[in-house]
Each structure stands twice: as structure tokens, then as C-alpha cells.
Amino acid sequence: MSTTPDSTTDKNPPVDGSQLIRFDNVTKRFGDNVVLDDLCFDVSSGKHVTLIGPSGSGKTTILRLLMTLVEPDSGTVKVSGDYLFHEERNGKLEPAGESHIREVRKNIGMVFQQFNLFPNMKVIRNITEAPVHVLGLSKEEAESRARELLELVGLTEHIDxxxxxxxxxxxxxxxxxxxxxxxxxxLLLDEVTSALDPELVAGVLDLLRDIARTTDITMLCVTHEMNFARDISDDVLMFDAGKIIESGPPEKIFSEPEHERTQQFLNAIL
Amino acid sequence: MMSWEFFREWFLPGIWVTIQVLLYSTVLAAIVAFTVGTLRTSRFWIVRFLAGTYFEIFRGMSALIFMFWMAFAVPLMLGWQFVPLWSGTLALGMTYGAYGSEIVRGALAAVPAAQREAGIALSFTRMQRLRRIEIPQAWPEMIPPFNNLLIELMKGTALVSVIAVADMTFAGNLLRLATNESAPIYTLLLVLYFLLAFILTRLMRMLERRAKAGVGRAPEKKNGILTRKLSGRGESAQASAQTAGGVG
Incomplete structure (x- = not known):
């Protein structure tokens, strides 16, 4: 199983080579509000995991933590074996410097609810800017990569x-x-269809289904589109009050949830 | 009456000196404004504090007195002196740059936080985010207030005449002493400063139009009135360009 619910919290769990993401005892507060409560879970490489739960239950914070948009108050996060917020110096864990964080973060991409495209750049440059200036690709390389991707997402004619x-x-x-x-x-997907007009949602979800099926990218997905979650997920994590209260394959979570809170939540939104 | 001789010997070079002082102090003020302005958005409190201190000090300082200080106090303290032109340019650039830093800081703060987050998500460094994302987006917002400041600075260049830099005000004063013809001389000066301001406003308006097109907001083309009326987007950009010009 690729996920470990909170109930089996283990202070020094064995490290499994296939674990791409690993949260160990991560706590995050905003003021007095505990958003993530001593959270432990891991995600294996290539899995598609959907995070569900009421708003404020901490699921978006997981994505923002992985993207280093917020820092944990305590605990560690590992991404493909490297600490995201820490560096080991002389056998001790210390807060990581900017360049270490950036290096680990290069493995992670994120799609936001509000798109957050750069309005000062044309479509093509929105896509090529980071590959050129962060990964050091040549302009030609980056542009041919961008053209392929625009074809994949069906926007070739809007390139300029x-x-x-x-x-x-x-x-x-x-x-x-x-x-x-x-x-x-x-790839982190943060409510990527919530800001879209209803008739546009299906197209974006189809595209994501396609990507999930044809690539081996590990996906963490926060969504309220339960049919989509059922289609693409290997695992579903149900969050409540900063804890994972239930997890398992979508057939189980959606059809026969064990936890009362999960039943309530699913009844309310389905 | 003002002789052609005098005009050629003093006034024309004076206009050129005014333009030079304006040019140099604008470049210096722009460097100061962008440096101090971006440092004031730094993650490190000490950097923010130092940049903020610069801003507070130079905002509260009289450009005229600072110019006197540079021209007359510095030689006594250090035993060497600036060329008067540079005393004037430094004093103007540093004080007006302080005002400019506030424009830069404010415009950067107005860039949505989501843009910063998108930049982080693509692993840009902080400098790359500033240069490629935040400053280009803040830039169109900076131009109208920069236009005001530039015109203030242009009028402020008249101050250099008091430390014996032979700008056009200096030439005017000289001519008045020689001829006592105050009215025509100062009228001419007023008109000249106004013309300079007018030209600057025109240039800044062009700049603003280009900048707005550069962030995908209403790429402005030189269309006829009819086309402009037909496209709502062009119209709104036109309106904002009008406002910006009207302020100057």
C-alpha cells in the first residue's frame, strides 16, 4: 500500500526505495489553527493520489508544502530520497538553503486553481521560459518541446x-x-477545474485523464470532481482537521467508506 | 534686449546643460529607484531596513541643501570636490531616486502573490522572478507616476543654477543681471521648461502604450478613430493613456 494513515504513525519508519514522497510527522499551523496535525504518509512513484475532504482540512496545504509555498512548523518532507526543507550537515538535519530547496523542487510541477499564467508573456514563452532559464535548455529545444505539449493540449493555433x-x-x-x-x-493539481465555467471542465479533465494514462508522472490531486477522482486514482486520502482519517483505493472509499466522517462528506457532495 | 550673440553663447549651451543634468540624474534616479525599490521587498529584514532607511533619509532631505552640501561641504571635509555638474546630478538623482523607489516598491507589491507562487513552482530564482515576471508586470503601473516624477525632476534641475552650473536658468539669471529685462527672460524660461515637460510627457505616453502591449493588455496600434471606437479594448487603453498624460 502506498499510503499510511495517521493511526499507524511510526517515528522511524523504514525507507522503501519506491517511496517518491514521504511526509514524516509534519505539523503546520496558521495562528492557532492546526492545518496539518502530525501527518505521516507516503506516495509511491507513478501513483495517482487524490486528496479529498472538507475545506480547511489541510489537503491544499499538502500541495503547497510540496511546492515549498509554505514551510512546515515541524516534521520532515522527503522527495525522491532528499529532504525538501532540510539538509544533512555533519549528520544533523538543518534548515535547507535556497539552492538545495530549488534543486529538490525541480522534480515537482504544479497546476493552480486560478491558472496563474504569466500575463506578460505569450503562450509559447509561458511554456519555454522556465525550461530555458531554469533547466538550461536551448531556445530551439524548449520551443520544440512546447510545440509538442501544445499539440497534446490542443492549442497549437494559440501559440502566439x-x-x-x-x-x-x-x-x-x-x-x-x-x-x-x-x-x-x-505533478500537483490544486482544484484545477474549480475556477472554470462548467462547460469547460470536461475538456480539462479529459486531458488530465489522458496524461494520467499515458505518462508515469506521479500525481497528487485535490479535487471536488469525484468521478474524475474515481477514474484516475490509485489511492484516495480522506482528510479531516489536518489528519488522514481514511485511505484506500477509490472503489472502497467511494462505495463503502468506513469512517462516519467520510460517509457524511461524500453524501454532502455527491 | 537679449542679443543673438548672448543667446548663442549662453542660452543654447544652457539648454544643453539642462538636458544633460536631466539625462544623468534620470539615469541615476532610475538606478536608485529600482535598486532601493526592489531591496525594499527583500526577504531579509536587514536589507529591507537599510533600503527603507535610505528612502526615509533622502525623502526627507532638501535636494537644494544636499546640493549645497555636496558642492561646498564635501570639499572642506574630504579635500577634493566634485565638478559642480556632478554635485547637482548626484543630489538630484539620489533624492528623486528615493521617491522613485516608493513607486517601484508599490508597483511590485501590487503584482498578485499568485504570480510569485507560479514562479516558485517553476523553480525560478528570486532574481529571475523579479526580472522576468514581477518587474515586467509592474512596469506599466510605474510609468504614469514615473512621468510625474520625471517632470518634477526636470523642473528641479533649475536648482543646479545656484551652485554655478551654467544651465538655462543660470543663463537667464546672468542675462537679467546684465540687461534688467526680467519679464521676457523669465517668460522665455517658463516656456522652455513647459516645452521640455510637454516633450517628456509625450515620450512617456509612447512608453506606456508599448509597455501595456508588452503585458498583453490592449496592444495599441495607430488606428483611425473609427477602428478605435469599434474595439472596446483599444478604447480603454486610450482612455488610460489620456489620464496619464493629463496628470503631467
Whole structure:
């Protein structure tokens, strides 16, 4: 099993080579509000994991932590064997420097609810900017990669437009292409269809299904689209009050949830 | 009356000196504004503190007195002196740069946090984020207030005349002493400063139009009135360009 619920918290769990992401006793507070409560779980390479739960239960914070947009108050996060927020110096764990964090973070890409495309760049540059300036690809290389991705997301004819000239659904496809252009091992999807008009949702979800099926990218997905979650997930994690209260394959979580809180939540949204 | 002789010998070179002082102090002020302005958004409190201190000190300082200090106190303290032109340029650049830093800081703060996060998610360094994402997006917002500041600076260049830099105000004063013709001389000076301000505003308007096109907001083309009326986007950009110009 690729996930470990909180109940089996182990202070020094054995490290399994296939674990791509590992949270150990991670706690995060915003003021008095405990968003993540001594959380432990791991995700194996290539898995698609969906995080569900009521708002404020900590699922988005997991993604933001992995993207280093917020830092944990305590605990450690490991990504493909490296500590994300820490460095080992003389056998001791110390807060990591900027360059270490950036190095580990290169394995991770994220797609945001509000797309967050760069409005000052045309579609093509939105996609090539980071591969050129972060990965050091040549402009030609980056552009051919971008063209392939635009073909994948079906936006080849919009290559020279600015984001403001595109619809929400098109912008989100560009954002997906932009994240994929970095060839991440891990893709974080943060409610990627919540800001879209209803008729545009299906297209974006189909694209993501396609990516999930045809690539070996590990996906962590926060979504309220339960059908989509059922389709793509290997595992579903149910969050409540900063803890994982139940986890398992989607057939089990969606059809016969054990935890009362999970039943309530699913009844409320399905 | 003002002779052609005098005009050629003093006034024309004076106009050129004014333009030089304006040019140099604008470049210096821009460097100061961007450096101090971005440092004021630093993650490190000590950097923010030092940059903020610079801003507070130079905002509160009289450019005129600072110019006197550079021209007359520095030689006594250090035993060497700046060329008067550079005393004036430094004083203007450093004080107006302080004001400019506030424009830069404010415009950077107005860039949505989501843009910073998108930059982090793509592993850009902080410098790369500033240079490729935040400054290009903040830049169009900076231009209208920069236009105001630039015109203030242009008018402020008249101060250098008091430390014996032979700009056009200096030439005017000289001519008044020689001829006592105050009215035509100062009228001419007023008109000249106004013309300079007018040209600067025009240039800044062009810059603003280009900058807005560069962030995908209403790429402005030189269309006829009809086309402009037909496209709502062009119209709104036109309106904002008008406002910016109107302030200057």
C-alpha cells in the first residue's frame, strides 16, 4: 500500500526505495489553527493520489508544502530520497538553503486553481521560459518541446496569443503544458477545474485523464470532481482537521467508506 | 534686449546643460529607484531596513541643501570636490531616486502573490522572478507616476543654477543681471521648461502604450478613430493613456 494513515504513525519508519514522497510527522499551523496535525504518509512513484475532504482540512496545504509555498512548523518532507526543507550537515538535519530547496523542487510541477499564467508573456514563452532559464535548455529545444505539449493540449493555433486572449479552459491547458515542460516526476493539481465555467471542465479533465494514462508522472490531486477522482486514482486520502482519517483505493472509499466522517462528506457532495 | 550673440553663447549651451543634468540624474534616479525599490521587498529584514532607511533619509532631505552640501561641504571635509555638474546630478538623482523607489516598491507589491507562487513552482530564482515576471508586470503601473516624477525632476534641475552650473536658468539669471529685462527672460524660461515637460510627457505616453502591449493588455496600434471606437479594448487603453498624460 502506498499510503499510511495517521493511526499507524511510526517515528522511524523504514525507507522503501519506491517511496517518491514521504511526509514524516509534519505539523503546520496558521495562528492557532492546526492545518496539518502530525501527518505521516507516503506516495509511491507513478501513483495517482487524490486528496479529498472538507475545506480547511489541510489537503491544499499538502500541495503547497510540496511546492515549498509554505514551510512546515515541524516534521520532515522527503522527495525522491532528499529532504525538501532540510539538509544533512555533519549528520544533523538543518534548515535547507535556497539552492538545495530549488534543486529538490525541480522534480515537482504544479497546476493552480486560478491558472496563474504569466500575463506578460505569450503562450509559447509561458511554456519555454522556465525550461530555458531554469533547466538550461536551448531556445530551439524548449520551443520544440512546447510545440509538442501544445499539440497534446490542443492549442497549437494559440501559440502566439497572450493569456488574456484565451478562455479559462484554454488558459488551464496552457498551465498544464507549462508544468509538463519541466518534465516533473510529480505533478500537483490544486482544484484545477474549480475556477472554470462548467462547460469547460470536461475538456480539462479529459486531458488530465489522458496524461494520467499515458505518462508515469506521479500525481497528487485535490479535487471536488469525484468521478474524475474515481477514474484516475490509485489511492484516495480522506482528510479531516489536518489528519488522514481514511485511505484506500477509490472503489472502497467511494462505495463503502468506513469512517462516519467520510460517509457524511461524500453524501454532502455527491 | 537679449542679443543673438548672448543667446548663442549662453542660452543654447544652457539648454544643453539642462538636458544633460536631466539625462544623468534620470539615469541615476532610475538606478536608485529600482535598486532601493526592489531591496525594499527583500526577504531579509536587514536589507529591507537599510533600503527603507535610505528612502526615509533622502525623502526627507532638501535636494537644494544636499546640493549645497555636496558642492561646498564635501570639499572642506574630504579635500577634493566634485565638478559642480556632478554635485547637482548626484543630489538630484539620489533624492528623486528615493521617491522613485516608493513607486517601484508599490508597483511590485501590487503584482498578485499568485504570480510569485507560479514562479516558485517553476523553480525560478528570486532574481529571475523579479526580472522576468514581477518587474515586467509592474512596469506599466510605474510609468504614469514615473512621468510625474520625471517632470518634477526636470523642473528641479533649475536648482543646479545656484551652485554655478551654467544651465538655462543660470543663463537667464546672468542675462537679467546684465540687461534688467526680467519679464521676457523669465517668460522665455517658463516656456522652455513647459516645452521640455510637454516633450517628456509625450515620450512617456509612447512608453506606456508599448509597455501595456508588452503585458498583453490592449496592444495599441495607430488606428483611425473609427477602428478605435469599434474595439472596446483599444478604447480603454486610450482612455488610460489620456489620464496619464493629463496628470503631467
Amino acid at each position: 496569443k497572450y493569456p488574456s486572449q484565451l478562455s479559462g479552459g484554454q488558459q488551464q491547458r496552457v498551465a498544464i503544458a507549462r508544468a509538463l515542460a519541466m518534465r516533473p516526476q510529480i
